[in-house]
Amino acid sequence: MAFSFFKKSDKKASTENTGNTHYHQLNVKNIKWETKDAITIFFQQPEKKIHYKSGQFLTLIAPIAGKEIRRAYSLCSSPFTDEDLVVAVKRVDQGLMSNWLLDNLKIGDTIKVMEPMGHFTTEFDKTRKRHLIMFAGGSGITPMMSHIKSVLTQEPDSIASLIYCNRDIESIIFKDDLSSWETNYQGRLHVIHILDNAPMNWQGYSGLLNPEMLKKLFERIPDWGLEKTTYLMCGPEGMMKNVETLLAQHNIPADKIFKESFVQGTIDKDKKDEIPEAESGNRAHEVTIRYDGNEYKVMVEPHRTILETALDQGIDLPYSCQSGLCTACRGRALSGKVKLDEEEGLSQAEREAGYVLTCVGHPLTDDVVIEIG
Ligand SMILES: Cc1cc2nc3c(=O)[nH]c(=O)nc-3n(C[C@H](O)[C@H](O)[C@H](O)COP(=O)(O)OP(=O)(O)OC[C@H]3O[C@@H](n4cnc5c(N)ncnc54)[C@H](O)[C@@H]3O)c2cc1C
Ligand code: FES
Numbered sequence: 001m002a003f004s005f006f007k008k009s010d011k012k013a014s015t016e017n018t019g020n021t022h023y024h025q026l027n028v029k030n031i032k033w034e035t036k037d038a039i040t041i042f043f044q045q046p047e048k049k050i051h052y053k054s055g056q057f058l059t060l061i062a063p064i065a066g067k068e069i070r071r072a073y074s075l076c077s078s079p080f081t082d083e084d085l086v087v088a089v090k091r092v093d094q095g096l097m098s099n100w101l102l103d104n105l106k107i108g109d110t111i112k113v114m115e116p117m118g119h120f121t122t123e124f125d126k127t128r129k130r131h132l133i134m135f136a137g138g139s140g141i142t143p144m145m146s147h148i149k150s151v152l153t154q155e156p157d158s159i160a161s162l163i164y165c166n167r168d169i170e171s172i173i174f175k176d177d178l179s180s181w182e183t184n185y186q187g188r189l190h191v192i193h194i195l196d197n198a199p200m201n202w203q204g205y206s207g208l209l210n211p212e213m214l215k216k217l218f219e220r221i222p223d224w225g226l227e228k229t230t231y232l233m234c235g236p237e238g239m240m241k242n243v244e245t246l247l248a249q250h251n252i253p254a255d256k257i258f259k260e261s262f263v264q265g266t267i268d269k270d271k272k273d274e275i276p277e278a279e280s281g282n283r284a285h286e287v288t289i290r291y292d293g294n295e296y297k298v299m300v301e302p303h304r305t306i307l308e309t310a311l312d313q314g315i316d317l318p319y320s321c322q323s324g325l326c327t328a329c330r331g332r333a334l335s336g337k338v339k340l341d342e343e344e345g346l347s348q349a350e351r352e353a354g355y356v357l358t359c360v361g362h363p364l365t366d367d368v369v370i371e372i373g
Helices: 096-104 139-152 175-184 211-222 237-250 269-274 307-310 347-353
Strands: 014-018 021-035 038-041 056-066 067-074 084-089 110-117 131-136 159-167 187-194 229-234 258-259 283-292 294-300 330-335 338-342 355-357 359-363 368-372
Touching: 021 084, 021 368, 038 229, 056 084, 067 096, 084 096, 084 139, 096 131, 096 229, 131 139, 131 237, 139 159, 139 347, 187 211, 187 368, 211 237, 237 258, 237 347, 283 307, 294 307, 294 330, 307 359, 330 359, 338 355
Parallel strands: 131 159, 131 229, 159 187, 229 258, 283 368
Antiparallel strands: 014 021, 021 038, 021 110, 038 084, 056 067, 056 110, 283 294, 330 355, 330 368, 338 359
């Protein structure tokens, strides 16, 4: 959901514009092991700097097992404080890209990426006074790191609180960084760790976040009132659902809560087969796509997505996760009816404004016109 609430190596990275979508070749300047199953990758900025906003992600593209695989990785660097473009990757059991990156990537390698995308962003303003309360789980810390650095350095009157859930102490990514920022920005950053498996001497919280625990956590961080507070979350689906329920019990309105999903949850992948025949007529529909000054027309067969069809025809549209999560493929339907297999990536406001995700979108009528960008 959109959160737009209203040191150099001698190798040079390059930028290419293939068709419409901008790609970059980035040099791996450094790799740091954060935990035994998570690395931070530091990419050198190309000569022509890549601009991004806190909360956006890079799409990494790599040839793995004979296929071009792309996956989204949130930037944990801040455009205000970091020289490099930095992402952190956590190993996923049997995962194609994460294992490939952790096991193969070396300093000095070049990797293809798409320009930064995503809407889990906000503008920073020196005159602003707000409290960002963040809930992160595991690798979901990455966009929060960028927001934390940006808010601490760009908004001297704002504060941030982070409630960070992990399996155990060893799996806490950025533990030392967080602790030193807490010290350096005293009173402006509050970090509370929650562990699934806490060691004997653990002074903090452990177990599943529950109403009683949330009440206690909220007592430990400043209360700046609803008007000035925004809630952000990123982590495993179960954690986010739980936090959403608990915040609702605390009477936090949904429009104050912004989330980024990394993983397709209980989305029914067979939903494509559920396109109501009466609505779609069970036949192909023409879709007009306007992107980057061009207009394309594609006939989208039932049970195929608009993005799949366009890519098959060599139209280089932007996309990353292909799961309706990252919003890289977001466009606005100017006319016609589009059914989405998955709506989680879009906020209520975006849906009402006619935004659709082409990677999970199927036309139901012949007059669909989608504007991207
Ligand atoms: C907007 C966005 C930002 C992201 N940012 C980050 C980031 O900063 N750091 C990071 O490590 N990942 C991030 N991800 C997740 C990342 O894109 C990949 O999905 C993840 O690395 C797994 O890819 P894979 O190819 O290794 O696994 P796949 O081969 O795609 O999946 C293997 C299996 O693991 C499951 N799975 C996929 N991802 C996860 C996960 N995260 N946790 C548990 N199970 C999973 C899949 O459902 C599948 O069953 C982000 C995703 C999105 C959409
Ligand atoms: S490509 Fe990620 S939402 Fe469509």
